[in-house]
Amino acid sequence: MITPLRLCLVFLVSSLSVWADTAISSLLSRPTTSLDGLWSIVVDPYDNGFYNYRYTPFDATGKLTGGYGQDLPHDNKSGLIEYNFDTAPKIQVPGDWNSQDEKLYLYEGSVWYRRTFDAPAVADGERVFLHFGAANYRADVYLNGAKLGMHIGGFTPFDFEVTGKLQPTGNSLVVRVNNNRHLEAVPTVNTDWWNYGGITRSVQLVTVPAVFVRDYALALARGEGDVLRMAVDVEAPEGGAALPETVTVAIPELGVRENLTVDADGHAKGEVTLRRLVRWTPEIPRLYEVRIEAGDDVVTERMGFRTIETAGTDILLNGESVFFRGICMHEENPFRGGRAWSEDDARLMLGWAKELGCNFVRLAHYPHNVNMARIADEMGLMLWEEIPVYWTIQWENPDTLANARAQLADLIVRDRNRASVMVWSVANETPLSEPRMQFLGTLVKDARALDPTRLVSAAMEVHRDPEHPEMRIVNDPFGELTDLVSFNQYVGWYDGLPENCDRVKWRVDYQKPVFISEWGGGAKAGYHADALTRWSEEFQADIYRRGIPMLESIPQLRGMSPWILVDFRSPRRPLADIQDGWNRKGLISDRGERKQAFAILQAYYQRKAQAEIDAQAGSGVKAPATATTPQK
Structure with missing residues (x-):
């Protein structure tokens, strides 16, 4: 039986030929059989395991006629099989291939994964699902030499029902993962984060009753x-x-x-x-x-x-005014140098946000792993979650829209029961146009239909008044559709020097709560100079010292999430001896060092938190006690 909700999601993904089942949210809270661990891999830059020499997929007729998905045995000394998972190298799942093998550090393309396993015990009538937390970007999945299907989208979960398809012992699970970037994809070809490839989140077998x-x-x-x-x-x-x-x-x-x-x-x-x-x-x-x-x-x-909810220019949590003391975060463990995925990763990074004085985290620029929202529930951190509709998308391509809608739906269905999630974001820094308005408007409608209980927003851009050089204007027409007027600004970094913060004025054309979704600047930890020397900790600190009062001058300001908590890898950042492939806008370095700006933002957030306590006391509202440990 397919429910109306599932029908909606199946419709969204069917136009993409995404054959995986829409992810079953209830699988996340059930006992599972883990398939995590070491998997054999075959690197396939020419996709020889997927296409024949005429570049026709081996499964073009619906039946698998060749290729690595068959996982054929080497049991004939005269046989000609040009791959062998049994003798291939192994890497860890969950995990990206870039950080596990130096030869694959810059690799984008196809890698084939193979794991053998015995079937779990299943009672009569029970059903078994194969669940993937995520694989970046396209995953083609084969079980015992037959194709189960395929999924598109690098950060959302997907499932296949394998009831009746498992052997008691010696099952072969083969997954082709391809992380090539495409103009029509979501995200598109140009991003400011590392395109980690691989099976980046857990793989599990889940057994459930027939109903x-x-x-x-x-x-x-x-x-x-x-x-x-x-x-x-x-x-x-x-x-x-x-x-x-x-x-x-x-x-x-x-x-x-x-x-x-x-x-x-x-x-x-x-x-x-x-x-x-x-x-x-x-x-x-x-x-x-x-x-x-x-x-x-x-x-x-x-x-x-x-x-x-919102009321005028205020944000109300449980009917009380709240200021989002936030920070942005990428899904990356700096110490390990790869894609984050575990509970320990979540506790490390969210713990740093708590140390900073945050009550809010923007999980940029794609759906993060499921542990982030679950641990945020425990730790008391509010979240902004978003999909990778980033910079310039093919706004008039119906397949691109269907892709974005499917990713948004999968994210909302997965996390809409998490108390920590406050905001669904549908885009980041997208240029103005009517097709873009139609595209994003559809996503807003989807978000409100799937979850009417949360706020919807997007990280918009700032525009200049040509007649008044000091004036910055926020008048994106998309602001009519969002609950928060959220925008990214980099006065003092891309927009003049830090002293420019002292002169800039703001005009926000909406009487809605304003949230600054990004601001800040870069610094290499340990590099010290005067406040006019770019990349020094002093330069970054001056941006924060001057930027806070500049933003406080916006009457509707109800929160911010500076960019970013921790330095992260990016191929757009090649400056030798400074960036070395890292975006250096973090308040914490890739080695865990706190930069000077960390203390400046921390002190500001401490003042904001105390001001809220004082305001509640003055109004006669009993201030909430602060839990020293998560309440369970």
Whole structure:
């Protein structure tokens, strides 16, 4: 049985010929069989394992007629097979190939992965799904010599049902991963981050009952007190077991146990008023155990409940004004030098944000791994999540739009139950045009349809007034569609010297909350000079020292996320002895060193936090206690 939501997502991806199932969000909270570890790899720059010598795919007819996906054995001494996974080198999954093999550091193209495994024990009627957290950028997946399908998009999860396709022992899973950049892709060919290739997130086998909970969404309704709205999707196999009549949503700590009626499409919905609820906040990140039961299937996870909305030029968390004390972050572990993916990675980087005094993190410029939002739930950090509609996209290409819509849908379905996620962002620094407005407008509509409980925005650009050199104008018509007027600005770095911050004036043509989604400048850690010497810590510190009061002059200012927490790799940054392939705008170096600007922003955020406490005390509102450890 396919639910209406799933139909919507299948429609979005079908125009891309993306054959993988839309990712099942409920798989993330279930016991799994991990396929992480060492995988054999064959590097294939000419794609000989995918195309024949006429450059026709080996699966063009629907049946695999050759290629590395067959994983043929070398059991005939006269045979001619020009690949061998058994004798091939191995690399770690999850992980990118660039940081694991020096020869692959700059490589873009195809790499074939192979892992053998025995099937998990499965009871009669149970179903098995093969789940990928992500693979950058296109993944073609083969099981026991037959193609399961393909997925496009480097940062979103995907699944294949493999029920009845597994052998008891000796299963061969082969994945071709290709990270070539394409003009029509999302992101397109030109970005300011490293194009890490590979199976960059976990691979798992997940066993579920024949009838199981596929998806669910629980959120407080805005303006309705502590009313929790619930939606659950249940899936049954075609021609198999029947759907249950009801599903049960239980929150034992709050005394909730609600039975929801399941309709013919497998969808159930309802609402309940929560008594004694402690709402999630950064100061008290309260999480509750939630159980969802459908027949023999039980899903459990810990969730927090809160509201986020805007009122005029203010942002309201649980009805109270909040200032987003933020920082931007890439999904990269600087010490290991590769794509981040683990809980330890998330705790390291989010811990640095907490040390800085942040209550908010912008996860740029693509969907980060699932651990980031889950750990942010525990640590009390609010999040901005976005898809890689970045710089100049093919706005009039319907396949490009379908790609962006699919990535947005997969991100929202995966993370819409995370209390920490406050903002869905649909773009970064995109040029003005009518086709762009149509493209982004469609994404905004999708975001609000899939999740009406959060804010929607994008990182827009600033424009100059030609008649007034000191004036910077924010008048992007896309601001009419967003909840926040968010924009990137680099006064003092790309726009004059730091002293320019003292003269610049701002005109924001919207009476909405203003969020500065990027600002700052670069410095090489340990390089010291006067404040006019670019790349010195003193130059970067001067930008922060002058930039904060400049931005504070914007009346609608309700938050910021300077660029960026940590230096990160970028092929656009080749300056020898300074950049060396790293974007140096981090407040922390790639070796974990705090630059001078770190302390300046930290002191500002400490003042903002204290001012909020003082304001609450002056208004008679009881200031929330600060949790010394995450509330569970």
